[in-house]
Amino acid sequence: MSKIYTNNLFTRLKLVVVAVFMVCAAGVNGQEFAGVKTVVIDAGHGGKDPGNMGTGRYKTREKDIALEVALKVGQYIKEAFPDIKVIFTRKDDSFVTLAGRAEIANKNKADLFISIHCNAANSKSAAGTETFVMGFKYEEYNRELTLKENSVIFMEDDYKETYSDFDPNNPESEMFAGLYQSAFQDQSITFANYVEQQFANRVGRRSRGVKQGVLYVLNRSTMPSVLIELGFLSNSKEEDFLNSELGQVYMASAIYRAFKEWKKHREGVDLTVKSSAKVEMQGPAENVNEKEYSDNPYGIVFKIQLLSSTRKIKEGSSELQGLDEIEELHVDGRYKYVHGAFPNYDEAKKALKKVKKKGFESAFVIALKGSEPLKVQDAIKELEKN
Numbered sequence: 449m450s451k452i453y454t455n456n457l458f459t460r461l462k463l464v465v466v467a468v469f470m471v472c473a474a475g476v477n478g479q480e481f482a483g484v485k486t487v488v489i490d491a492g493h494g495g496k497d498p499g500n501m502g503t504g505r506y507k508t509r510e511k512d513i514a515l516e517v518a519l520k521v522g523q524y525i526k527e528a529f530p531d532i533k534v535i536f537t538r539k540d541d542s543f544v545t546l547a548g549r550a551e552i553a554n555k556n557k558a559d560l561f562i563s564i565h566c567n568a569a570n571s572k573s574a575a576g577t578e579t580f581v582m583g584f585k586y587e588e589y590n591r592e593l594t595l596k597e598n599s600v601i602f603m604e605d606d607y608k609e610t611y612s613d614f615d616p617n618n619p620e621s622e623m624f625a626g627l628y629q630s631a632f633q634d635q636s637i638t639f640a641n642y643v644e645q646q647f648a649n650r651v652g653r654r655s656r657g658v659k660q661g662v663l664y665v666l667n668r669s670t671m672p673s674v675l676i677e678l679g680f681l682s683n684s685k686e687e688d689f690l691n692s693e694l695g696q697v698y699m700a701s702a703i704y705r706a707f708k709e710w711k712k713h714r715e716g717v718d719l720t721v722k723s724s725a726k727v728e729m730q731g732p733a734e735n736v737n738e739k740e741y742s743d744n745p746y747g748i749v750f751k752i753q754l755l756s757s758t759r760k761i762k763e764g765s766s767e768l769q770g771l772d773e774i775e776e777l778h779v780d781g782r783y784k785y786v787h788g789a790f791p792n793y794d795e796a797k798k799a800l801k802k803v804k805k806k807g808f809e810s811a812f813v814i815a816l817k818g819s820e821p822l823k824v825q826d827a828i829k830e831l832e833k834n
């Protein structure tokens with residue numbers, strides 16, 4: 449009973465405040481939207497805040513997987529849209545406060561804020577992806593997750609001063625105090641839907657859908673923003689997937705493709721036509737689908753080795769020119785430079801032809817299981833066996 453009353457009151461209040469806010473926002477900006485220029489990618493947790501610990505079978509924790517996927521998303525966006533500024537709230541294992549994350553996005557006037565996390569639950573069978581937007585809608589509101597993802601505030605020094613107007617134990621009050629996000633909720637929901645569709649339709653993940661939470665990082669950022677939960681690290685199957693290179697490539701590619709869709713939507717028809725050549729030109733793991741992954745559930749991935757050296761080769765050096773998506777592996781004291789990530793040998797072979805045409809004549813296909821090198825024949829055999 450009281451809940452219904454609160455929601456009604458809230459709705460009325462929200463309408464008034466949103467209207468006021470939108471007028472203010474228009475006045476402040478005073479200019480037309482000129483296309484998506486800046487994206488902030490936020491790898492959840494970091495440093496002394498590990499996030500959730502998963503099943504304990506891996507050394508990696510939520511913060512590590514969030515960072516891997518966040519860096520890949522950023523890399524894919526940069527490669528496909530060199531004019532877009534990609535800003536990371538952290539690029540390594542450092543601790544960033546929640547207030548600091550929102551501030552980075554606001555200071556840089558980002559057009560979109562993407563926060564990346566992994567879920568955990570007491571039930572080992574809990575599974576699936578979720579994408580959160582700021583909000584309080586009764587059926588879609590997840591209070592448990594709201595409290596969990598905000599709780600890092602207690603780890604911060606001086607949190608009482610920094611968050612004097614935000615009570616992590618009673619986040620719903622934030623809706624009345626803040627209301628920063630309401631003006632951007634439609635755009636946030638659009639992007640969140642694209643993300644969940646990509647996860648479900650292209651990567652074969654179980655999507656739990658778009659949810660709402662009163663999440664500090666989302667509420668305090670003044671642009672469309674979402675918080676993505678890639679899956680449950682408390683579920684061994686999902687933990688295996690999210691720890692595998694292939695799983696990370698697939699999830700990052702899905703978020704990248706959702707971004708591409710959202711950008712098109714956000715910019716409308718005119719801008720899309722102008723940039724369509726660039727948009728269609730490239731994009732990692734475009735052809736991911738459920739079948740490919742279910743054929744390869746053991747984290748085996750094929751890559752193309754371009755060259756191997758005892759010395760480190762600088763990024764952008766002439767020896768590595770002409771190819772995107774180059775990754776450096778450090779194996780047995782040598783630096784190996786590899787390209788791409790393919791779920792099966794046939795796709796890697798196809799890509800190898802293109803790579804050779806670009807001048808890397810001695811390139812060849814290698815296989816990895818997780819981060820361990822594996823003979824290509826053994827990798828193929830192992831995939832056939834399953």
Ligand SMILES: [Zn+2]
Pocket residue numbers: 492493499500510565566597
């Ligand atoms: Zn988290």
